[in-house]
Amino acid sequence: MSGFDITVRLASLFGGVCFVLGLHLMNSPATARRGNQVSAFGMFVAVVAVFAEVIHGGTMTATRWTVLIAGALIGAAAGLYSARTVKMTAMPQLVSMFNAVGGGAAALIAIADYAHDPHLPAGTVTATVLDVLIGSVTFTGSLIAAAKLQGYWSQPVAVPGGRPLSALAVLVAAMASVWTIAGPHTLWALLIVVVAALAFGLLMVLPIGGADMPVVISLLNAFTGTAVAMAGFVLDNAILVIAGALVGASGGILTKLMADAMNRSVINIVMGGFGTGAVGTAAAVGVGGNVRAVAADDAALQLAYASKVIIVPGYGLAAAQAQHELRELAVLLEDRGIEVSYAIHPVAGRMPGHMNVLLAEANVPYDQLREMEEVNPEFERADVALVVGANDVTNPAARRPGNAVSGMPILDVDKARSIIVIKRSMASGYAGIDNDLYSDPKTAMYFADAKKGLTSLVSATKTLVG
Amino acid sequence: MSSGFVGDLTVFVLAILVGFEVISKVPATLHTPLMSGANSIHGVVFVGVVILSSFVDSPLGYALTFIAAAFAAANVVGGYVVTDRMLQMFRKRPAPARIDEAD
Numbered sequence: 001m002s003g004f005d006i007t008v009r010l011a012s013l014f015g016g017v018c019f020v021l022g023l024h025l026m027n028s029p030a031t032a033r034r035g036n037q038v039s040a041f042g043m044f045v046a047v048v049a050v051f052a053e054v055i056h057g058g059t060m061t062a063t064r065w066t067v068l069i070a071g072a073l074i075g076a077a078a079g080l081y082s083a084r085t086v087k088m089t090a091m092p093q094l095v096s097m098f099n100a101v102g103g104g105a106a107a108l109i110a111i112a113d114y115a116h117d118p119h120l121p122a123g124t125v126t127a128t129v130l131d132v133l134i135g136s137v138t139f140t141g142s143l144i145a146a147a148k149l150q151g152y153w154s155q156p157v158a159v160p161g162g163r164p165l166s167a168l169a170v171l172v173a174a175m176a177s178v179w180t181i182a183g184p185h186t187l188w189a190l191l192i193v194v195v196a197a198l199a200f201g202l203l204m205v206l207p208i209g210g211a212d213m214p215v216v217i218s219l220l221n222a223f224t225g226t227a228v229a230m231a232g233f234v235l236d237n238a239i240l241v242i243a244g245a246l247v248g249a250s251g252g253i254l255t256k257l258m259a260d261a262m263n264r265s266v267i268n269i270v271m272g273g274f275g276t277g278a279v280g281t282a283a284a285v286g287v288g289g290n291v292r293a294v295a296a297d298d299a300a301l302q303l304a305y306a307s308k309v310i311i312v313p314g315y316g317l318a319a320a321q322a323q324h325e326l327r328e329l330a331v332l333l334e335d336r337g338i339e340v341s342y343a344i345h346p347v348a349g350r351m352p353g354h355m356n357v358l359l360a361e362a363n364v365p366y367d368q369l370r371e372m373e374e375v376n377p378e379f380e381r382a383d384v385a386l387v388v389g390a391n392d393v394t395n396p397a398a399r400r401p402g403n404a405v406s407g408m409p410i411l412d413v414d415k416a417r418s419i420i421v422i423k424r425s426m427a428s429g430y431a432g433i434d435n436d437l438y439s440d441p442k443t444a445m446y447f448a449d450a451k452k453g454l455t456s457l458v459s460a461t462k463t464l465v466g
Numbered sequence: 467m468s469s470g471f472v473g474d475l476t477v478f479v480l481a482i483l484v485g486f487e488v489i490s491k492v493p494a495t496l497h498t499p500l501m502s503g504a505n506s507i508h509g510v511v512f513v514g515v516v517i518l519s520s521f522v523d524s525p526l527g528y529a530l531t532f533i534a535a536a537f538a539a540a541n542v543v544g545g546y547v548v549t550d551r552m553l554q555m556f557r558k559r560p561a562p563a564r565i566d567e568a569d
Contacts, residue, residue, distance in 0.1 A: 012513075015510075016481075019507050019510075020484055020488060022503065022507075023485070023488045023489060023492075023500075023503065023504070023507075024488050024491075026492050026496055026499065026500050026503060027488075027491040027492045027493065027496075028493075029493075029495060029496060029553075029556040029558075030558070032496055032499060032553050032556065033550065033553035033554060033556075035503070036499070036503050036506070036546065036549045036550055036553055037550070039503060039506065039507060039546075040506070040546045040550075043506070043507070043509065043510060043542060043546070046510060046513055047512060047513060047516070050513045050516045050517060051516060053517075054516055054517065054519070054520040057520055059520045059521060060519070060520055063528065064519050064520065064522070064528075064531075065519075067519060067522075067528045067531050067532045067535070068515070068516065068519040068531060068532075068535050069535075070532065070535075071515075071531065071532040071533065071534070071535025071536040071539065072512070072515075072535045072536070072538075072539040073539070074536045074539075075535060075536035075537060075538065075539030075540035075541075075543070076539040076540065076542075076543040078536070078540045078544070079539060079540035079541065079542070079543040079544025079545070079547070080543050080544060080547055082540075082544055082548075083543070083544040083545070083547035083548035083551065084547065084551070086548060088552070088555075091498060091502070091548075091552070094544070094548060095498075095501055095502055095505055098502075098505045098506075098509075098540070098541050098544060098545050099505065101536075101537035101538070101540050101541045102505065102508045102509060102511055102537070102538070102541045104533075104534075104537050105511045105512075105514075105515060105533075105534040105535075105537035105538040105541065106511050106514070108530045108531075108533055108534035108537070109511070109514045109515060109518050109534055111530060112518055112522055112526070112527050112530040112531060112534070113518065115524070115526055115527060115530075116521060116522060116523070116524070116527055121471075123471040124471070127471075217501070218501070221501055221504060221505065224505075224508050225504065225508050228508045228510065228511045228514075229478055229481075231511060231514045232474060232478075232514070233471065233474050233475075233478075235514050235517050235518070236470045236471075236474060237513065237514060237517060238473075238474065238477050239510055239513055240510055240511065240513060240514050241474050241477050241478050241481065242477060242481045243507045243508060243510040244478075244508060244510075245477075245478050245479075245481030245482045245485060246481055246482075246484070246485040246488075246489075246504070246507060247485075247504045247505075247507055247508045248482060248485070249481075249482045249483075249484075249485025249486045249489060250485055250489045250500065250501070250504040251501070251504065252486075253486060253489050253490055254497060254500075254501060257494075257497075344494065344495070346494050346497075349498075351497075351498055351501065352494070352497035352498060352500075352501060353494055353495060353496060353497025353498035353499070353500070353501075354498050356494070356495045356496070356497075356498065357498045357499070357552055357555070360552075360555040360556045360557070361555050363557070365557055365558055365559035366495055366556050366557065366558065367558060367559055368559065369495050371493065371494045371495070372494075
């Protein structure tokens with residue numbers, strides 16, 4: 001190995017170390033931004049190193065440069081534009097798009113490499129097939145996920161004959177994979193793998209409901225990482241293997257955390273269908289007659305004379321874009337010396353940790369954002385728990401067996417001394433069952449859209465304590 | 467099975483373990499930036515595209531390289547920029563606004 005090769009290898013090792021350190025610095029909000037910069041610097045070094053390598057190799061022709069640079073400039077401009085302009089509520093869609101293009105690029109590398117070299121060793125062809133399979137599934141799966149998150153279809157889409165079609169896609173992909181690995185070199189077999197995997201990605205994500213998106217995005221993120229690692233095997237390049245493995249691990253952990261927080265298994269979500277017949281309204285407790293509705297003035301009074309308030313934001317808040325109004329109310333209360341904190345359920349929002357970003361954007365300091373395990377013991381000391389746009393994650397029925405939310409980790413909102421729920425109607429949440437919290441004698445229901453409701457609460461509080 | 471393949475497999479398995487170790491310590495508050503940051507890291511696929519571009523020689527190869535370069539560059543540039551944008555919004559509670567100056 002020449003001195004040049006060694007330098008290039010060491011530079012890529014440095015890049016890998018930066019990725020690990022960058023992720024490590026993400027474990028505290030105070031250092032997270034620096035972590036991302038460390039990771040970006042590692043990426044810069046790795047890219048410079050690979051450019052040096054190909055220039056040194058002397059195989060770059062004018063055509064090759066043109067193709068590479070033209071593609072890169074177009075992609076970079078598109079990436080930069082979307083990163084600068086995306087709204088924070090639309091973050092899950094953007095992350096999904098990046099999963100799609102990352103997985104797509106990894107699959108394309110494997111296809112082009114296979115088409116170029118008919119004499120690949122069996123190990124490399126296996127990695128090629130895995131890369132193409134995972135990358136293609138990720139590509140269509142993520143595009144569908146992004147489209148769903150964008151609201152083109154938020155409801156699960158029932159594909160006629162979806163299950164048998166998925167099974168067929170898996171079977172075809174498996175057979176074509178074996179043919180590619182064991183048979184003679186032919187691009188046709190690999191193209192069948194691509195088509196079958198693309199179809200499977202579509203069929204897998206189409207029937208999955210909007211509320212399962214945190215799990216789906218995490219899973220597709222893990223897939224993308226794995227596809228990139230496989231591209232590293234194809235090209236025998238360590239930095240791709242390292243980075244891909246790190247992302248695969250990260251996506252895997254988040255997938256597990258999200259599925260646990262929704263009380264469901266990953267398999268169950270991917271197979272589709274929550275509340276689609278399997279779970280009825282078996283344990284619906286007679287909510288209806290004994291619900292106490294209040295007006296803005298009463299709710300404001302209750303809040304203004306509390307000494308400790310815990311706010312429970314849910315996706316309804318984000319959907320109504322009311323995080324700024326919520327922050328305004330919280331500041332009013334804090335100015336009166338009231339202790340305010342926010343209880344965040346792990347699946348509040350459309351991707352892991354989404355609610356925290358939305359509240360951070362509304363200038364809520366991160367030390368007020370409390371995780372479920374940390375905040376649950378505090379509810380009993382809270383004078384008021386203010387629930388805005390969250391439903392199933394506050395349902396005490398989760399502690400009883402025999403219903404759709406049984407065993408689901410919840411926020412112990414019912415332990416607070418009093419509860420105010422801002423909600424448009426008595427409609428049930430995603431799990432399709434009534435929320436026992438609403439019929440609790442301590443609970444006051446303030447029926448309003450999150451944004452309008454909070455605006456009226458703010459003005460009522462101002463008049464009251466003016 | 468080539469030694470390169472076994473070497474890559476070793477790196478792969480160890481990197482997954484390191485990933486589990488490092489990432490399981492990230493608090494839920496930062497899960498969205500974490501995923502977005504991980505997203506930028508898989509933008510390293512751009513390095514793979516550069517290597518690919520150094521040996522493709524058919525119209526099909528050029529076309530695939532062009533698309534892959536666009537995909538990977540969007541991934542890596544967009545990923546880092548949006549993660550940074552998100553993380554700069556995470557602020558601490560502002561220090562007590564003013565301390566009354568007593569004479």
